[in-house]
Amino acid sequence: MEQQNQFIKALSSPETQEIAFKKLLADYKERLYWHIRKIVIDHEDADDVLQNTFIKVFENISKFKGNSNIYTWMYRIATHESLNFLGKKSRQLGISNEELIEKQVANLETDVFFDGDEMQLKLQKIIATLPEKQRLVFNMRYFEEMKYEKMSEILETSVGGLKASYHHAVKKIKNKINE
Amino acid sequence: MSRMDKKSPFKVPDGYFDHFDKKLAHKIDAINPNSGYRIPLDYFQKIENQILGRIDYPKQKSLSYWSYTWKAMAAACMVALFYFNETNAVDQNELAEFFIEDYLTTNTTYEIADHSDYYFEFGNFIENYESIGIDDALEIRLYGETPTNLNLFDDE
Numbered sequence: 001m002e003q004q005n006q007f008i009k010a011l012s013s014p015e016t017q018e019i020a021f022k023k024l025l026a027d028y029k030e031r032l033y034w035h036i037r038k039i040v041i042d043h044e045d046a047d048d049v050l051q052n053t054f055i056k057v058f059e060n061i062s063k064f065k066g067n068s069n070i071y072t073w074m075y076r077i078a079t080h081e082s083l084n085f086l087g088k089k090s091r092q093l094g095i096s097n098e099e100l101i102e103k104q105v106a107n108l109e110t111d112v113f114f115d116g117d118e119m120q121l122k123l124q125k126i127i128a129t130l131p132e133k134q135r136l137v138f139n140m141r142y143f144e145e146m147k148y149e150k151m152s153e154i155l156e157t158s159v160g161g162l163k164a165s166y167h168h169a170v171k172k173i174k175n176k177i178n179e
Numbered sequence: 180m181s182r183m184d185k186k187s188p189f190k191v192p193d194g195y196f197d198h199f200d201k202k203l204a205h206k207i208d209a210i211n212p213n214s215g216y217r218i219p220l221d222y223f224q225k226i227e228n229q230i231l232g233r234i235d236y237p238k239q240k241s242l243s244y245w246s247y248t249w250k251a252m253a254a255a256c257m258v259a260l261f262y263f264n265e266t267n268a269v270d271q272n273e274l275a276e277f278f279i280e281d282y283l284t285t286n287t288t289y290e291i292a293d294h295s296d297y298y299f300e301f302g303n304f305i306e307n308y309e310s311i312g313i314d315d316a317l318e319i320r321l322y323g324e325t326p327t328n329l330n331l332f333d334d335e
Contacts, residue, residue, distance in 0.1 A: 014237050021234065025227055033223070037216055047226065054230045116215025124215070 004070055011061045021058060028071065029054075032078045038139040039082035041104040041124075043113040049085050053078045068153055075154045079136070101128045101135075126176045130169050137162055138169040 010020035032053060037046040056077050064073055090100040105128040108114040108121060116124070127135055136155065140146045141162075148159045155162070219225075 018236055022227075022231065025230060029223055029226060029230075033218075033226075034216075043216075043218060047222075050226065051230050051233065055233055058234055113217040113219070114215055115217055120215040 001066075005066055008061070008064060008066055008070065017061075024057070024070075025054060028074060031071075032074060035075060035140075035144065036078050036082050038143060039079070039136065040085060041101070041108065041128075042111070045085060045089070045104075049078070049081050052085075053081045056081065072150060072153045076156075079154060083132070097132065098129075104128070122177070123173070126173050129176070130172060133157075134165045134169040134172075137165040138173070141166050 007020060007023075010016040011024065029050065033046060033050050036049045036053065037043065040046050040049055053074070057074055060077075064070065086097055086100060090097050093100065095103070102125075105124050108116070108124060114121075127138060130138060133155075137151065140151050140154075141148075148162050151157075151162050152159045157165075
């Protein structure tokens with residue numbers, strides 16, 4: 001925690017913030033990218049959201065209290081940014097969030113940045129049909145193998161609630177795969 | 180027991196440990212949950228520059244040697260000017276008082292009455308003093324002479 005406090009200090013100080021921010025970017029860009037990509041699906045969209053996430057992190061570093069891990073805090077920003085992005089995009093297209101996700105997943109078949117096999121594509125299509133919360137929890141647990149405690153901090157939901165969401169998501173996915 | 184060869188009877192294929200890392204990496208890649216999604220070549224290198232290009236760092240206040248020197252010189256000049264002005268102001272006031280006193284003691288009441296009010300105005304004494312320069316004015320003070328008898332005010 002002391003090390004983190006030192007790092008936060010370095011990020012806030014004009015003399016050291018450039019170097020500290022570069023380190024932050026180098027350390028977390030990939031992990032955050034994959035988290036964002038699972039939510040927004042399209043690479044170009046993930047790219048936009050990732051950039052906005054880091055800009056937000058930079059602009060708000062002085063507001064970070066240091067009560068949680070900086071990674072958790074950044075994850076929370078990335079999640080909010082991703083969901084906000086989807087909300088804006090669906091409003092622009094005049095469709096619901098669920099319809100947008102299904103559309104994005106349907107585009108994966110021709111996406112040059114997706115080369116998953118038939119089974120992976122099917123899994124993505126099924127995930128797209130899940131309610132937002134279950135989709136988030138499933139991605140974080142199944143793909144990112146994140147602990148419920150950490151997930152609880154990011155999504156600000158109880159561990160019990162998250163376990164229930166994951167359980168429901170897995171059940172739905174299994175049923176649809178066997179259909 | 181002591182006569183038994185401690186050498187392990189188990190063998191591994193040639194170069195097994197050399198290729199293990201690659202094999203493991205390949206296996207991990209095969210089960211990598213991210214597989215399916217791809218990114219453009221060098222994306223993570225490029226995105227770093229893109230993000231850094233959008234960051235507007237606040238300007239740092241650096242005190243370089245030259246800026247420090249210039250600041251110190253400017254401060255010294257300010258102090259010197261202030262001191263010089265203050266000194267002059269004291270001199271000017273003292274000299275103005277001297278001129279008035281001297282004028283009053285060396286001129287008769289009739290002569291004083293002949294002069295215009297102009298001469299008694301404080302500002303005009305200063306103006307006269309300034310027009311003759313500080314060295315002359317100090318001489319006047321030192322040698323008990325007046326601007327009049329030094330013929331410094333020719334126009335009068």
